[in-house]
Amino acid sequence: MSGSEKVGGGRRRERRKDDRPAEIIDAAIELFGESGFGATRLEDVARRAGVSKGTVFVYFANKEELFRAVAQTVLASKLGGVRSVATDFDRPVAELIPALLEQAAQVMESRLPAMIRLLIAEARQFPDLVRVWHDEVASKMLALVTGAIRAGQDRGEIKAGDPRIFAISIISPMFTLAIFREVFAETDIDLPDLGPLARQHAATILCGMLAPK
Amino acid sequence: MSGSEKVGGGRRRERRKDDRPAEIIDAAIELFGESGFGATRLEDVARRAGVSKGTVFVYFANKEELFRAVAQTVLASKLGGVRSVATDFDRPVAELIPALLEQAAQVMESRLPAMIRLLIAEARQFPDLVRVWHDEVASKMLALVTGAIRAGQDRGEIKAGDPRIFAISIISPMFTLAIFREVFAETDIDLPDLGPLARQHAATILCGMLAPK
DNA sequence: ACCGTTATTGACCTATTGGTCAATAGTATT
């Protein structure tokens, strides 16, 4: 109570060079997520970050650059998750797939879907970001699953068929539901939860892919 | 050849009240699809429609209204496809699902994915459009599939499980691939085609859902 | 041919907002 004021509305100008970028990025993540890139005003980002518009331009050359920073921040924070699953590569597919989908259900509970929505929205404006998103996340994910499928096929565990298509069959429900939840978030439309979807879909698709013994 | 000039670069001012709206909407579909809503200038829409900016405002109160018209046009033109599948409702699921996915593969070859991308992008800006899209397309689609699943379960054809989740398992790969193709369109990334996906996925998911005899 | 109607135009207005920068005020050092 005595000396240290509550930070929120405390002194007006504080010099915190090191924390600013992260704070601005956080604010931008929220606002871009709420209103999209085009409709979000830098001044609002600044205000939410507790900073003036000028400060935003001290740390980010322009709006695009801020968007890049936002996208990379969210993507980077999720990379760990993907990696962790990538480690247990050569378990039997019957174990890998449920684990993978469970993991996906968790990851999709974060800010990632909002980010994905943004990337879908601005894909044409920021082709290089699409590239990053593909190289860092999508293709790695796909490669991981495809590899596991192929291994399973070699072992005679999995039916014949295009592994890339199997991979899409496996992961797309998580992707689709995550997007749907984003899009229909503000409405009263109710959708299944990610967890149950992950489990039932894992069982179904696995059963469809296992080679008949 | 004699009197009627080629329409394209013909006389500058023509009075064609009836055709203008459709022409403007067509131009807008293309441009919104290419650059998104925010980044598309009404003046460009006008030019592509062979008309001046003022004319656009004669037929559409503002940019939002034009967007609505665009969305509804594309949605409406696709409604027929959904309906046509809805008719053969109580065939055995083993026939219905491949047919449905084949149909979906075809529909996703149209402008619909671009429109879906747009709707995802602008969902927060146009909540009422999201509603339309849900009521007119998504929920009908879901209801159709869910209904068929339930019927199949009653007949003992299909395993126990949440029919809504089964429905997502069935259709989401088509949705996902369509979106991916949109997003990665400008890159050199190559993705599977919709047809093969539809067929292999139909076989896989069906096999996973059929009750063991 | 003439005229009245109105679809069409494009110059114009203006609000918005990304982006700049000289002034200001924290902070560290002495």
Next chain:
DNA sequence: AATACTATTGACCAATAGGTCAATAACGGT
């Protein structure tokens, strides 16, 4: 306490693009 340094500010600028409207010219009717 005085000084130097620089993070922060917010008034300001300029460009862009949505939106308006009086003037114009295409068309139908007589």
